[in-house]
Amino acid sequence: MRRRSVMQDTIYMTVIQFVLECLALGFQSWMARQIGASSVGILALAGSFFNLAAMVAGGNGMLCASRFVSEELGHKNGSPGHILRYGITFCLLLTLPVGTLVFCFAEPLSGKFLQSVVFAGSVRAMALLLPFGGIGACLRGYFNAVCRVSVTACCDAAEFLLRAGTLIGLWSGTQDPEQICRYLVYSMAVGTIFPCLFLTVRYFREQRGERKKPTIGFGQYVRLAVPVALGGCLTAGLSTANDALIPVTLRQFGDSTSQALRQFGTFEGVVIPVLFFPSTILCALSGILIPEIARANASGNRERVQYLTERVIGLTFVFAVWISAILFKFGGEIGRWMDGGALSGRMIRILAPVVPFIYLEIVLEALIKGMGKQNFSSLNYLAEYIIRICVVLICIPLFGFYGIVASYYTSNVFGNCNRLRMAVKTANLRFRFRKLVGKPLFAVSFAFLTTSLLEKCFFSASASVCSVICYAVCTVVLYGGVLWLLRGREEARQRRGKRRVLFGR
Numbered sequence: 001m002r003r004r005s006v007m008q009d010t011i012y013m014t015v016i017q018f019v020l021e022c023l024a025l026g027f028q029s030w031m032a033r034q035i036g037a038s039s040v041g042i043l044a045l046a047g048s049f050f051n052l053a054a055m056v057a058g059g060n061g062m063l064c065a066s067r068f069v070s071e072e073l074g075h076k077n078g079s080p081g082h083i084l085r086y087g088i089t090f091c092l093l094l095t096l097p098v099g100t101l102v103f104c105f106a107e108p109l110s111g112k113f114l115q116s117v118v119f120a121g122s123v124r125a126m127a128l129l130l131p132f133g134g135i136g137a138c139l140r141g142y143f144n145a146v147c148r149v150s151v152t153a154c155c156d157a158a159e160f161l162l163r164a165g166t167l168i169g170l171w172s173g174t175q176d177p178e179q180i181c182r183y184l185v186y187s188m189a190v191g192t193i194f195p196c197l198f199l200t201v202r203y204f205r206e207q208r209g210e211r212k213k214p215t216i217g218f219g220q221y222v223r224l225a226v227p228v229a230l231g232g233c234l235t236a237g238l239s240t241a242n243d244a245l246i247p248v249t250l251r252q253f254g255d256s257t258s259q260a261l262r263q264f265g266t267f268e269g270v271v272i273p274v275l276f277f278p279s280t281i282l283c284a285l286s287g288i289l290i291p292e293i294a295r296a297n298a299s300g301n302r303e304r305v306q307y308l309t310e311r312v313i314g315l316t317f318v319f320a321v322w323i324s325a326i327l328f329k330f331g332g333e334i335g336r337w338m339d340g341g342a343l344s345g346r347m348i349r350i351l352a353p354v355v356p357f358i359y360l361e362i363v364l365e366a367l368i369k370g371m372g373k374q375n376f377s378s379l380n381y382l383a384e385y386i387i388r389i390c391v392v393l394i395c396i397p398l399f400g401f402y403g404i405v406a407s408y409y410t411s412n413v414f415g416n417c418n419r420l421r422m423a424v425k426t427a428n429l430r431f432r433f434r435k436l437v438g439k440p441l442f443a444v445s446f447a448f449l450t451t452s453l454l455e456k457c458f459f460s461a462s463a464s465v466c467s468v469i470c471y472a473v474c475t476v477v478l479y480g481g482v483l484w485l486l487r488g489r490e491e492a493r494q495r496r497g498k499r500r501v502l503f504g505r
Contacts, residue, residue: 010388015260016153017280019236020093020160025338027164028273041265044185045202045243046119049109049125050188052233052240058100058134060232061091064225065141067369070291074298075215082214084142084203086221091134094229100126109493112244118178125185129192136196139203145291153200155195228369232377238385242392243268246404249396253403263343263401274334275351278323279359286366293370302428309427310368313420314436316363320356321440322479325448328352330468343401350405357412364419371426380422384415439486447478 026462031040049142065087072078102109136155143151166187216224250260289312296304327334328349335345368377388411395403424431451474 003117016157017283020157021277023164025273025277026270028338031167031269037130040269041136041247041261041263042181044265044268045247045472046122046181046184048240048243049123050129052236053098053102053126054130054133054137055097055236056233057130058091058137059094059225059229061134061137062141062144063232063369064090064228065142066291067228067294068221068224069142069145070159070294070370071298073291077212077215079212079214080142080146083221084214085137086140086214086218087141087225088135089218090222091138092131095131095134099130102130119181122178122181122185126188129189132193132196136192136199139196139199139389142203144288145201147291149288158198159191159195162194163187165239166182166190172191186321204263225380227372230383231374234378235381235385236387238381238389242385242389242407245389245392246396249392249403250400252397253400266341266344267401267404269349270335270338271347271351274338274344274348275327275355275358278319278361278397280352281319282359282362286362289366289370291370293367294372298369305371306427306429310429311424312363312367313360314424317356318440318483320359321444322447322476323359324352324355325444325475326472327355328371329448329471335469347401347405348362350402351408353414354409359418360416360420361412364416364423367423368419368426371423373422373426376418376422380415380418382412383418387411387414439483443479443486445480446482447475450478451475 031043040401049239054201057436065084068087069080069083072080072083103124106120106127107117110119110123111117140152143149164187170186172181225267243264247264250263289308293305293308309347315448329479331348331352332342332345335341335343335348339346365377368374389409392403395406397403399406420431454474455471
């Protein structure tokens with residue numbers, strides 16, 4: 001794949017994901033107004049549990065298919081269709097026992113994760129959706145690996161619109177958490193089954209009857225997929241456990257159950273979506289990076305791996321530093337616009353400095369997994385979530401809602417410094433702090449100080465949407481200009497030379 005194709009795919013996916021993120025942000029705001037923050041907290045717990053069950057039952061099917069199909073494409077006589085069938089078979093072998101266990105133990109699971117046994121019926125319904133989710137995940141990974149990002153983008157759009165449309169269509173103004181959770185399961189069913197059928201039909205329409213033999217057998221595929229599946233299950237399990245512990249520890253601090261769920265709903269429904277909303281371009285890029293790095297790694301193209309690693313890390317720092325400054329400056333206003341109140345605004349501003357570490361995780365995980373360092377990824381996630389859960393258990397009972405801030409800071413700084421070290425080491429690069437971190441920090445400081453000075457001298461400061469947009473546009477122009485002036489001629493010459501070597505230009 002040439003550089004132009006990677007850029008086109010990233011731009012295309014970014015546009016689709018940006019539109020979806022805008023719709024999702026508006027949908028989250030609507031949900032918070034209609035059902036209240038405590039019900040949003042219950043839905044967040046239900047969604048977290050479903051993601052865990054889907055990950056365990058599906059064996060991290062999307063990542064397995066994306067990575068192993070890409071590696072198969074890196075071999076001259078590979079058979080990606082066989083690898084996809086291996087992935088679906090492996091997924092279905094896991095789905096039957098996992099789905100049966102979830103269905104049989106629905107009551108204790110709903111009491112443990114959703115804080116009440118009244119949601120047992122919804123949990124049983126979730127178990128029936130697991131096979132469709134697993135097959136759909138494998139097919140998404142396949143189309144991502146063969147560079148058909150338009151198919152996965154359309155599928156993502158259809159899934160979101162179906163889920164949101166079903167919830168809005170069923171909404172009757174009820175405040176009953178059990179009924180709301182039932183509506184959520186109906187929306188999950190529509191948003192899971194339709195994409196699975198769509199991708200299946202699309203795959204058979206494009207299938208050309210491969211007759212090549214795969215480079216690996218099913219037994220070897222299982223041996224390679226098990227560490228990837230365990231890593232995904234470990235991450236999802238620890239994330240779900242962390243989410244379930246937050247309301248419990250808030251009650252230990254002295255909050256009531258409804259107040260604890262309300263605070264958790266504010267955090268999951270307002271703070272987290274706002275922090276992650278700008279990362280749309282990075283999420284799109286990471287989905288393309290995994291198969292691209294895996295293909296280059298399998299074919300022995302080390303120069304391409306080095307170039308992509310250095311370039312992606314540098315661009316992520318440039319983007320994340322500016323977003324962090326924007327959130328720190330206008331976090332209070334954004335929280336109020338999202339109907340999250342003063343608490344959400346304070347949380348957004350407090351968590352703004354950790355945004356570069358959060359965004360680094362998105363691209364570094366793609367780089368590490370594409371390089372085949374899945375075992376490191378799993379161990380690092382284990383250490384990161386152990387730290388996060390320990391801080392939750394210690395700090396939230398002592399400091400309340402602000403203990404979540406401590407858990408996010410400690411776990412993200414520790415985990416992503418480790419990821420950065422491993423990515424740089426594996427790609428055989430030298431991390432240049434002055435270039436990657438120092439220049440963006442200097443440029444963003446200059447841009448925001450200059451814009452604030454101009455605002456005080458010539459304009460009246462206000463918190464309207466128009467003024468915030470104007471302020472952001474002014475800072476990004478100054479920020480980009482300073483970075484362009486700081487780049488050295490030798491650096492630009494080396495970059496052009498690398499592009500000629502890598503892309504034949």
